Amino acid sequence: MKLSNSYFFTLRENAKDEDSVSSNLLVRAGMIKKLANGIYMILPMGKKVLEKVEYIVRDEMDKHGCQELLMPALIPEDVYVSSGRRESFGSNMFALKDRYNKPYVLGPTHEELFAITAAMDGKSWKDFPYNLYQIQTKYRDETRPRYGLIRVREFIMKDAYTFDKDEAGLDVAYANMYDAYNKIFDRMGLNYKIVRADTGVMGGLLSEEYQAISSIGEDIVVGCEGCDFSSNEEITEVVDTLQDDTAQELPLEKIYTPNAGTIEAVSSFLGKEPKDFVKTLIYCADGKLVAFVLPGERELNETKASKLLGALELTLADAEQVKEATGARIGFAGPVGLNIPIYMDRQVAHKKNFIVGANEDDHHYKNVNLKDFTPTAVADLTEVMEGDICPKCGQKLTFEHGIEVGNLFKLGTKYSQAMNLLYLDQNNKLEPVWMGSYGIGLERCMAAVADQYHDENGLMWPDDLAPFRAGIVIVNMKDEQQVEQANKFYEYAKSQGMDLLLDDRNERAGVKFKDMELIGIPHRFTFGKGVAQGKVEYVLRKTGEKVEVAIEDLPALLNKIYNR
RNA sequence: CAGGAUGUAGCUUAGCUUGGUAAAGUGCUUGGUUCGGGACCAAGAGAGCGCGGGUUCGAAUCCCGCCAUCCUGACCA
Numbered sequence: 001m002k003l004s005n006s007y008f009f010t011l012r013e014n015a016k017d018e019d020s021v022s023s024n025l026l027v028r029a030g031m032i033k034k035l036a037n038g039i040y041m042i043l044p045m046g047k048k049v050l051e052k053v054e055y056i057v058r059d060e061m062d063k064h065g066c067q068e069l070l071m072p073a074l075i076p077e078d079v080y081v082s083s084g085r086r087e088s089f090g091s092n093m094f095a096l097k098d099r100y101n102k103p104y105v106l107g108p109t110h111e112e113l114f115a116i117t118a119a120m121d122g123k124s125w126k127d128f129p130y131n132l133y134q135i136q137t138k139y140r141d142e143t144r145p146r147y148g149l150i151r152v153r154e155f156i157m158k159d160a161y162t163f164d165k166d167e168a169g170l171d172v173a174y175a176n177m178y179d180a181y182n183k184i185f186d187r188m189g190l191n192y193k194i195v196r197a198d199t200g201v202m203g204g205l206l207s208e209e210y211q212a213i214s215s216i217g218e219d220i221v222v223g224c225e226g227c228d229f230s231s232n233e234e235i236t237e238v239v240d241t242l243q244d245d246t247a248q249e250l251p252l253e254k255i256y257t258p259n260a261g262t263i264e265a266v267s268s269f270l271g272k273e274p275k276d277f278v279k280t281l282i283y284c285a286d287g288k289l290v291a292f293v294l295p296g297e298r299e300l301n302e303t304k305a306s307k308l309l310g311a312l313e314l315t316l317a318d319a320e321q322v323k324e325a326t327g328a329r330i331g332f333a334g335p336v337g338l339n340i341p342i343y344m345d346r347q348v349a350h351k352k353n354f355i356v357g358a359n360e361d362d363h364h365y366k367n368v369n370l371k372d373f374t375p376t377a378v379a380d381l382t383e384v385m386e387g388d389i390c391p392k393c394g395q396k397l398t399f400e401h402g403i404e405v406g407n408l409f410k411l412g413t414k415y416s417q418a419m420n421l422l423y424l425d426q427n428n429k430l431e432p433v434w435m436g437s438y439g440i441g442l443e444r445c446m447a448a449v450a451d452q453y454h455d456e457n458g459l460m461w462p463d464d465l466a467p468f469r470a471g472i473v474i475v476n477m478k479d480e481q482q483v484e485q486a487n488k489f490y491e492y493a494k495s496q497g498m499d500l501l502l503d504d505r506n507e508r509a510g511v512k513f514k515d516m517e518l519i520g521i522p523h524r525f526t527f528g529k530g531v532a533q534g535k536v537e538y539v540l541r542k543t544g545e546k547v548e549v550a551i552e553d554l555p556a557l558l559n560k561i562y563n564r
Numbered sequence: 565c566a567g568g569a570u571g572u573a574g575c576u577u578a579g580c581u582u583g584g585u586a587a588a589g590u591g592c593u594u595g596g597u598u599c600g601g602g603a604c605c606a607a608g609a610g611a612g613c614g615c616g617g618g619u620u621c622g623a624a625u626c627c628c629g630c631c632a633u634c635c636u637g638a639c640c641a
Binding site: 036143262279282296300315317326333 | 574598600602603634637641
């Protein structure tokens with residue numbers, strides 16, 4: 001591509017509506033532009049990168065025996081009603097009506113449509129297995145879009161779905177996708193970890209996520225110092241290492257704690273530590289008030305809590321609901337005498353003579369013991385934290401931030417049963433189809449790579465993702481020899497099927513170098529004063545390393561760069 | 565959804581407290597000098613200050629409403 005005749009611009013300053021280094025670089029490099037909250041334009045230079053991402057994904061999917069098709073994004077609402085997910089997605093779905101007032105949604109993910117597709121063909125056990133995928137736009141009305149392309153409301157996803165006649169078949173299909181994903185993210189050059197995760201709104205038997213390690217990642221990737229354990233923080237088990245407190249149980253006592261409605265306030269008022277407390281959180285689970293009772297030094301893990309309750313929506317109660325449940329204002333809730341279901345973290349069972357709210361303004365109880373209240377259920381309910389140990393080997397856990405770039409779900413028969421996707425087995429008996437679903441966010445991959453590969457001068461794309469693998473800078477546009485030789489080289493490359501970026505703009509050399517670095521072209525050829533002696537300069541973006549190359553050696557070098 | 569902040573030229577921002585009809589850098593145009601690391605000089609084009617209303621002789625500046633963007637967030641009871 002010749003820059004002299006292209007839509008292309010770069011910015012010298014950061015955009016005021018971008019919040020991360022990498023999204024600012026993508027904007028400054030003229031690759032993307034925010035149109036509205038969580039909605040982006042992908043400009044020509046960015047589209048090139050996205051195409052490279054797409055190419056890798058499609059290539060590996062095809063190599064792994066998947067068939068591509070294309071589904072609509074505009075979908076009748078009943079499709080999600082019949083699977084029960086209209087409700088579970090709730091306001092995360094964009095919903096609209098047509099002119100006849102019939103309800104539609106913009107698809108956030110496509111398990112249902114693929115199940116319908118499968119039902120059109122998969123009637124016999126002989127039809128399995130197969131694997132369908134698409135690269136298509138998804139719509140999700142996220143609460144808070146963030147970090148450029150990382151969390152957006154409209155994005156392109158590669159979603160694949162496998163169909164098998166039994167669980168063993170699903171295991172094979174899943175392993176195949178696992179292999180494809182490893183190859184895909186390796187080819188993108190991403191530094192990633194594979195973690196166990198919550199199955200969430202997708203449901204099913206197993207979920208694993210590919211997490212690109214990054215400080216702006218919204219997920220916490222838990223690893224282990226001693227073994228290969230890795231897991232998303234939201235489902236990581238808190239290993240119960242507390243010893244039973246052997247103290248004598250003391251008599252229950254109500255104490256006056258004026259205006260001390262937080263653990264910090266009460267602990268400083270009483271000269272105690274958070275671990276001497278047991279805190280009680282009032283939540284609203286699908287409209288019902290419930291209480292969670294936890295060690296004072298720990299946080300509630302809402303994923304574990306929702307799962308225990310089987311709740312679709314779990315929100316912290318507001319002041320009014322707290323008053324309704326406890327009779328007191330926020331800050332004085334406790335399990336003693338509380339008339340709503342109480343769910344207790346299992347570590348609380350080791351404690352004795354602890355402090356809790358008294359369900360009365362400005363009062364707490366001390367010397368509370370297990371005999372003083374009755375939990376509805378006891379479970380692991382808290383977030384893992386620094387210092388916790390590995391559930392697998394007992395060594396110390398590690399914590400990193402990750403961007404979820406891909407995921408694998410072993411769905412089992414959840415959707416096929418809901419959508420009546422059945423086949424006849426060898427005994428002429430109807431059986432549900434076993435499904436898996438597998439997603440990759442394409443823009444998110446692009447953003448994650450940008451995040452992992454940049455320096456103070458701009459982006460540093462790996463060869464396979466760069467908008468152009470190599471670029472040519474003509475230093476002096478008035479030097480006919482430079483212009484002629486550069487164009488000759490450019491045309492030669494083109495004839496070999498290699499599209500280089502030719503900067504033939506009437507700009508000073510410095511501007512061209514800066515732009516080439518900002519957009520992250522990995523290999524640069526500088527046609528400057530050396531051309532008179534038949535030489536050009538070859539520069540590597542990654543290291544800044546410069547080498548003089550004779551013009552006649554360029555074709556060989558080009559072949560090397562393009563792995564030919 | 566809640567709370568906070570912001571909205572002025574393509575971009576980044578100043579001006580708003582103390583109302584008088586908009587400024588700078590960058591980008592863009594033209595001419596000249598430069599020419600291997602975001603050049604310099606000169607002359608220009610470009611916004612009527614998010615939208616709507618109000619107060620006032622007069623509003624980017626004050627008041628009300630709306631919209632948008634950004635930040636933070638169920639603060640741990």
